[in-house]
Amino acid sequence: MQSTKLVSNILDIGEMLLVSGAEVSRVEDTMIRLGTSYGFKKVDVFTITSTIILTIHLPNDEIITQTRRIKKYNTNFEKVEYLNQLSRDICSKKVNISKVEKEIRNIDKTKNYPKVLHLFSYIAISFAFSVFFGGIFSDAVASGITGSILFILLELLNKVNMNNIVISLLSSTLTALSAVTLSNIGIGSNIDKIIIGNIMLLIPGIPLTNSLRDLINGDIISGLLGLLESLLKAAAVALGFSLILIPMGG
Numbered sequence: 588m589q590s591t592k593l594v595s596n597i598l599d600i601g602e603m604l605l606v607s608g609a610e611v612s613r614v615e616d617t618m619i620r621l622g623t624s625y626g627f628k629k630v631d632v633f634t635i636t637s638t639i640i641l642t643i644h645l646p647n648d649e650i651i652t653q654t655r656r657i658k659k660y661n662t663n664f665e666k667v668e669y670l671n672q673l674s675r676d677i678c679s680k681k682v683n684i685s686k687v688e689k690e691i692r693n694i695d696k697t698k699n700y701p702k703v704l705h706l707f708s709y710i711a712i713s714f715a716f717s718v719f720f721g722g723i724f725s726d727a728v729a730s731g732i733t734g735s736i737l738f739i740l741l742e743l744l745n746k747v748n749m750n751n752i753v754i755s756l757l758s759s760t761l762t763a764l765s766a767v768t769l770s771n772i773g774i775g776s777n778i779d780k781i782i783i784g785n786i787m788l789l790i791p792g793i794p795l796t797n798s799l800r801d802l803i804n805g806d807i808i809s810g811l812l813g814l815l816e817s818l819l820k821a822a823a824v825a826l827g828f829s830l831i832l833i834p835m836g837g
Contacts, residue, residue, distance in 0.1 A: 588650060590627075592684055594643055597621045599691050601639050603633070604670050608662040610797040611809040614639070617674050624678040635809045636816065661699070662793055669694045702742070709738040713784030720779030724749045729775030730784040733765045737785050755820045759789055759827025767831060782828060789824045791817045 601618045615632045622630030622643050629644035642652040653714070673690050676682055682690075700703075713734030717727040740761055744754045766781040775781045798813030 589684065590645055590649075592688075593625055593643060594622075594651050594653050596684065596687050596691060598639060598641050598653055600674065601634070601641070601668055602655050602657060603695065604661050604667060605634065605657055605667040607670070608664055608793055608797070609667050609670075610783055610804075611635070611801045611806045611813075612804040615806075617671075620678055621674060623720065624681060634806075636812045641741075651825065660762065660794075663697065663699050665699075666694055666697050667699060670742040688751070698726060698762070706735060708739050709788060713737075716784035716787050717780050720780060720783045722775075726775040726777050726780040727784075729766065729769040729781045732738070732769060732774065733762050733781060733785050734788065736765045737762045737788060751816075752819050752823045755789060755791075756827045757822040758830070759824045760830050761785075761827075761833035762789075763828045778832070789820075791820045794820075 597618050600621065601614050604614045606616060611634045614634050618632045618641060622641075624809045626646065627643040628646050628648075631642040633640040637657050639655040639657065640652065641654075642648055642650060673682075673687075673694065677687065710731040714727045714731040717730035718724075722730065737758060740758045741754070744757060762785045763782055766775070766778055766785070769775055769779050770781065781786075794813050795817040798810050798817060800810075801813060802810030804810075
C-alpha cells in the first residue's frame, strides 16, 4: 500500500512538471531519481506530451505500473521551480510520504500571476512589437487594444473543453477581425503592423522549444509529437488571420 502511494506521488510530481512547462527529459529524470531515492529496485518511465507511464520494481520483485493521462497544459515556471526543489529535498532527505503529499497539495495550489498583470502584459507586448516592426503610434495603440481582446478571448475559450488547435484558429480569426474593425474606424492605419504583436502572442514558443530540446536529448517520439503540435498551432494561427485578411486583399 505504501509503495502504491509512493508511485502515485511520483506520478503527481511528474504530471505537474509536464503540465507546468517542463520538458520530457526533465520529467523522466526527476521521476527516476525519486524512485531510486525511495529504494525501488528499478524505475522505468515513458513520457510523451499526453501520457506518463511509470513502472517500478520493488526489492521483493513485485511490479507496480501506473499511468497518467495529460489533457491540459498551464505553463507555470514557478511550480516547476517548487517541484524541482521538492525533488531535491526528497532525494537528499528521503521525506516521508505524508509530508510529500502535503507539499504536492501546497504546490498544486500555487496561483499564477494575477489576471490583471496578464492582461497588461498582452497589451504591452502587442504595443511593443507593433512599434518594433515599424508601426506608428496609432498602430501600436490599436495593437494594444486587440491584445486585450485576444486575452479576453483566450480566457473564455480556455474555459470550454475545446482542442487547443481550434482555440488558436478561433482566437486568431477574431483578433484579425478586431484589428480590421479598429482600422476601419480610424484607430491605426497599417493592419499588418497592428496584428504583428498579436501573432507573436499566439506563437507556441515554449512547446516548440521543449520539443526541440526533447529531440536533441534523444526523446524522439515526444519531440516529434510536440513539434507537430506546435506546427499545427502555428498553421491554425496563420489560417485564422488569413480568413480575414485575404478577402480584403491584405
